[in-house]
Amino acid sequence: MSILLGNLISMNDLDTGLLRTFVTLALTKSFTQTAQKIGRSQSATSMQMAKLEELIDTKLFKRDKRNVVLTPDGEKMLGHAKQILALSDSFIGRCREPDVGGEIRFGSPEDFATFYLPDILAKFAQSHPRVTLRVNCNLTLELLKGFDKNKYDLIVIKQEPGQLHPGALPLWRERLVWVGSSSEERMLSFADIAAKKSPLPLILSPRPCVYRSRVTQALDKQGIRWKEVYTSPSIAGEVAAVKAGLGYAALPREMVSAELTPLEHEFGWPKLQDAEICLLARDQGQPAIAALSNYIQEHISFNQKN
Numbered sequence: 001m002s003i004l005l006g007n008l009i010s011m012n013d014l015d016t017g018l019l020r021t022f023v024t025l026a027l028t029k030s031f032t033q034t035a036q037k038i039g040r041s042q043s044a045t046s047m048q049m050a051k052l053e054e055l056i057d058t059k060l061f062k063r064d065k066r067n068v069v070l071t072p073d074g075e076k077m078l079g080h081a082k083q084i085l086a087l088s089d090s091f092i093g094r095c096r097e098p099d100v101g102g103e104i105r106f107g108s109p110e111d112f113a114t115f116y117l118p119d120i121l122a123k124f125a126q127s128h129p130r131v132t133l134r135v136n137c138n139l140t141l142e143l144l145k146g147f148d149k150n151k152y153d154l155i156v157i158k159q160e161p162g163q164l165h166p167g168a169l170p171l172w173r174e175r176l177v178w179v180g181s182s183s184e185e186r187m188l189s190f191a192d193i194a195a196k197k198s199p200l201p202l203i204l205s206p207r208p209c210v211y212r213s214r215v216t217q218a219l220d221k222q223g224i225r226w227k228e229v230y231t232s233p234s235i236a237g238e239v240a241a242v243k244a245g246l247g248y249a250a251l252p253r254e255m256v257s258a259e260l261t262p263l264e265h266e267f268g269w270p271k272l273q274d275a276e277i278c279l280l281a282r283d284q285g286q287p288a289i290a291a292l293s294n295y296i297q298e299h300i301s302f303n304q305k306n
Contacts (some may be wrong), residue, residue, distance in 0.1 A: 007057065016088050018052040019081040021045060028080050028254075029068045037172075082119075089123050089299070101130030102288035107143040107155040108135065111235040112277070115255055116300065124295045131288045139233055141208055147280060153289050156212045156296075159276040168278035169293075171300055175253045176214055176272040178263040181245045190269040199225040202246030203238050206231055210275040214252045218270040 025034040025045070035045040053060050060074035070078065108117060113135070121133060138146070140157045144165060147155050159168060193200060200219065204212045217225050232243040238249045243259055250272055256262050263269045281293045 010251050013056065014084075016085060018048055018055075019085055021048045022052055023074070023078065023081050025049060025061070025068060025083065026070055026074065031068065085195070086123050086126065089127060100128050100287045100291045102286065103132040103134060104288050104292055105134045105151065105153045106136070106292070107138055107146060107152040109140055109143070109156065109158060110137045111252070111255065112156050113137045114235075120296060123299065124292060127295070128288070128291055131291065133292075139206070139209070144280075147282070150282070153282045153286075154292055155280050157278050157280060158277050160210055161274060161276040164276065164278060165280060169297075171277045171297065173274040173280055174277050175186045175274055176211060176250045177253045177256060178248055178269040178272065179242055179251050179256055179260045180248050180263050181261065183242055190263070199227040201229040202226050203230040203232070203241045203247045203249040204228055206233055207240070211250050212276065214272045218272055222270055 007101040021034065021038055021040075024037055025031065028034050031042050038045065040048070049061065056077075058073050058077070059071050060077055061069055062069045062078070072138075117135075121135070125131070125133065136146075140159075142236050143152065143155045143157055146152050156171070157165065157168065158174070159165060161173070164170070168229065204215065205292045206212075214259060216226070230238075232238050232241065235251070235255065238251070239257070241247065243247050248263070251260075252275075253262070279296060281289055281295060283289060
């Protein structure tokens with residue numbers, strides 16, 4: 001690693017674009033998903049990573065037909081890359097909007113807040129030290145109710161694609177997958193499970209919920225019987241129930257930990273439709289609100305799966 005740091009220090013021009021692609025690939029572990037997020041072709045993304053590895057003379061990834069995994073040096077590089085990008089973003093943000101100040105009442109679903117927000121809000125706070133954030137986590141329905149009652153200036157919500165709340169700005173499509181526990185009795189094909197006489201046990205979010213509707217619609221379409229065995233408004237609660245082997249759930253692919261088993265492809269489970277993650281701002285004419293809205297839009301693709 002000393003060689004890696006020596007190479008980094010000796011270079012006069014390390015393109016932050018390469019680092020952003022590297023961080024995104026490290027988090028997605030997929031050239032296809034990374035290419036979609038950065039707006040490049042898969043081959044161009046691969047060429048970027050080859051260029052970065054050549055520049056620092058270090059192997060950053062191990063690749064096979066299905067997986068992209070960081071090498072030990074890649075793991076160390078990831079921390080340095082994030083620091084470099086954070087400093088760059090902070091500097092640019094202060095240069096662009098040095099006088100932005102005020103308070104923003106921000107609302108977000110719990111999973112978005114715990115999975116994506118920490119880095120985004122931390123970097124925003126560094127770039128905009130005169131902006132005060134008031135953050136609240138809740139279900140999308142409650143966030144919309146609060147927004148309509150003027151309790152929030154800016155919220156992130158989950159929506160049905162094509163049925164967006166008026167004024168909602170799409171951020172990205174969230175790919176959902178089935179998950180089960182990692183124990184062997186759960187690693188059955190969907191055909192085997194569907195053939196059982198008992199209804200499929202489901203772990204669901206309370207109504208109304210895009211994830212919930214995706215699951216029930218997929219099963220109803222195939223005439224598969226199901227029963228709700230566990231309900232939780234929290235992703236953490238759902239994950240705990242799945243790990244305990246109580247049933248099956250749908251989660252964003254980015255949030256499937258090594259403790260869970262993704263079931264969609266390998267085990268023949270029915271495809272789940274995507275969810276639309278959107279941003280809803282009360283008045284982007286206010287500089288502070290516009291600054292956070294723009295910051296989230298610009299940085300979300302590099303913070304997903306972080």
